[in-house]
Amino acid sequence: MxxxxxxxxxxxxxxxxxxxxxxxxxxxxxxxxxxxxxxxxxxxxxxxxxxxxxxxxxxxxxxxxxxxxxxxxxxxxxxxxxxxxxxxIGFVFQSFNLLPAFRVEENVSWPLDLCGHKRAEVRRRTAEALQRVGIVGCERRYPAELSGGEQQRVAIARAIATGPxxxxxxxxxxxxxxxxxxxxxxxxxxxxxxxxxxxxxxxxxxxxxxxxxxxxxxxxxxxxxxxxxxxxxxxxxxxxxxx
Ligand SMILES: Nc1ncnc2c1ncn2[C@@H]1O[C@H](COP(=O)(O)OP(=O)(O)OP(=O)(O)O)[C@@H](O)[C@H]1O
Ligand SMILES: [Mg+2]
Known part of the structure; x- marks a missing residue:
């Protein structure tokens, strides 16, 4: 180390x-x-x-x-x-803090958009982060349609997508x-x-x-x-x- x-x-x-x-x-x-x-x-x-x-x-x-x-x-x-x-810095909150009106993939992609990445790169990184946390197949769902553990994994995906x-x-x-x-x-x-x-x-x-x-x-x-x-x-x- x-x-x-x-x-x-x-x-x-x-x-x-x-x-x-x-x-x-x-x-x-x-x-x-x-x-x-x-x-x-x-x-x-x-x-x-x-x-x-x-x-x-x-x-x-x-x-x-x-x-x-x-x-x-x-x-x-x-x-x-x-x-x-x-x-x-990536931040993961106890209460997940996902945006309820945003789909799972949008919850992960918005910081990447803010970073100024091109669309294809945003998509690639979003998919990669979600895969990393084992969230596959529910990218189009809303946070309320996920379990607590899944929501927390999405929150972690959002926190790590930018590579902090x-x-x-x-x-x-x-x-x-x-x-x-x-x-x-x-x-x-x-x-x-x-x-x-x-x-x-x-x-x-x-x-x-x-x-x-x-x-x-x-x-x-x-x-x-x-x-x-x-x-x-x-x-x-x-x-x-x-x-
Ligand atoms: N925005 C704020 N305005 C006024 N007091 C606050 C504010 N945020 C925290 N405090 C006070 O500061 C102290 C420390 O709060 P903090 O949230 O850092 O504690 P914590 O160790 O995270 O507690 P917990 O384990 O309950 O989450 C508490 O007494 C709290 O009431
Ligand atoms: Mg606290």
Missing amino acids: SRRAIIELQQVSKRYAVSRDTPVLDNLSTEVMEGEFVSLMGPSGSGKTTLLNLIAGLDIPDSGWVKIDGTDLRTLRDRQLSKLRLHT SILLADEPTGNLDSHTGETILDLLRNLNDSEGVTIVMVTHNVFAATYGHRTLEMHDGKIVRDVRAPAPPPVSAVDIGSR
Whole structure:
């Protein structure tokens, strides 16, 4: 594994107006190496989603800085930030966030359209991404016509279609039953193993966390534990989908 830091956070603090007294992120510093698969754990409200949002440039810290692939996000204009999000970072949400009025293939292809690819290339990449996640034959369906696991796979296809080097996944198995959750985790592991995609995955589940090389644990906006996880997951999959 390369030792280049692809995500760096230095003394990052964030508070929201409504919770002015308690910082949501409190002077947090860490880095993630290229090719790492990090599981991010911690109780509800500890700041995990906020941290992912800052890494993705969807929100900005009050103080401190975030660097992606060596670039300080503070130095980027809106357009450059959108470009970085489009090309470098894929985001998978717990609630899938698919566009209900768009067909499966359109849900995957719109970021490719935004990237400016030609029509044939958009089609090729869309088909490839859907195939990668095992969604074949339902390209013309709408999200509501898919199971939760299928919707999450479409969401992953959308996130990887542009070939990002970083995948941020916010509880990708949180809404899924344990078997489906395991399929998603295998998919993430495969992306990490075979394509070297750096993954930061939020999870409440100890079994899911074993898919990562490393576990970060947050509490009250701080990283309170940073441990190398045992690589292979236990043989029996217990309770992956539940929190
Ligand atoms: N947009 C916002 N405005 C005000 N407060 C917010 C906002 N987003 C998050 N918070 C607060 O910041 C804290 C951290 O929220 P965050 O969503 O990062 O937690 P989390 O660790 O992801 O929790 P969960 O496991 O429940 O998803 C919470 O107390 C939350 O209420
Ligand atoms: Mg969250």
